[in-house]
Amino acid sequence: APLISVIVPVYKAEDTLRNCVDSILKQTNRDFELLLIDDGSPDIAGNCDTYAAKDARVRVWHKENGGVSTARNLGLEVACGEWIALSTRTTPWTRAFSTSEHRSMYSYVRLSIDR
Numbered sequence: 697a698p699l700i701s702v703i704v705p706v707y708k709a710e711d712t713l714r715n716c717v718d719s720i721l722k723q724t725n726r727d728f729e730l731l732l733i734d735d736g737s738p739d740i741a742g743n744c745d746t747y748a749a750k751d752a753r754v755r756v757w758h759k760e761n762g763g764v765s766t767a768r769n770l771g772l773e774v775a776c777g778e779w780i781a782l783s784t785r786t787t788p789w790t791r792a793f794s795t796s797e798h799r800s801m802y803s804y805v806r807l808s809i810d811r
Contacts, residue, residue: 701777
């Protein structure tokens with residue numbers, strides 16, 4: 697299982713999603729999964745499957761629109777990482793995270809869901 701699960705809710709993000717996803721995939725610590733949760737996006741951003749086809753760390757879920765909280769909750773349900781990182785579709789990750797630094801660089805929540 698990956699160390700970190702990065703959850704990105706996707707809705708009407710056509711103009712910003714690529715920069716966000718590319719910045720996450722370029723992180724120096726590669727021990728993560730990227731969970732793209734398509735929250736019923738009506739624009740091209742809803743087609744997140746192209747990212748999953750290019751990178752095995754990317755997993756995609758499609759759901760009916762229910763809002764950012766329901767998208768994050770779905771991400772939490774399917775996450776495999778020991779740590780969770782929540783991101784937005786508009787925020788590129790400008791700093792690399794490493795295994796030793798990830799706790800201080802980002803807000804992580806210990807995953808305490810029994811599987």
